[in-house]
């Protein structure tokens with residue numbers, strides 16, 4: 001079995017492609033992130049800027065039922081919190097969505113299943129490309145074994 005590699009070891013290749021479009025954040029967590037950024041001099045370039053641009057409602061993924069999207073640094077992205085070195089500048093307080101990625105966790109009371117985001121299934125530069133392929137392969141193998149067993 002291959003050892004698990006952290007994304008951070010792969011930034012030279014993927015260039016944080018998954019941070020390209022920003023993410024959804026619960027409005028309560030967004031307030032906390034805003035306070036974090038606005039109280040620190042190392043983020044002075046972000047002070048006074050729009051950090052969260054869009055608004056939506058989603059009670060399956062966000063405890064308050066309301067979420068906002070991280071603003072984009074340019075109209076084409078990336079997320080306003082992405083650094084020039086492709087690392088998240090707010091890593092200690094990054095949105096839950098980012099911390100969980102590539103797993104997309106609905107709330108415990110939600111009826112939705114936990115999913116793996118397959119956005120980068122075809123991207124060989126993403127380490128989750130391997131994880132996703134291995135997961136799908138093992139599901140297929142399991143199904144094939146079950147079919148063979150029931151055919152006996």
Ligand code: SF4
Nearest residue numbers: 019079081082088098
């Ligand atoms: S908050 Fe950080 S980890 Fe999340 S999309 Fe933005 S830069 Fe990436």
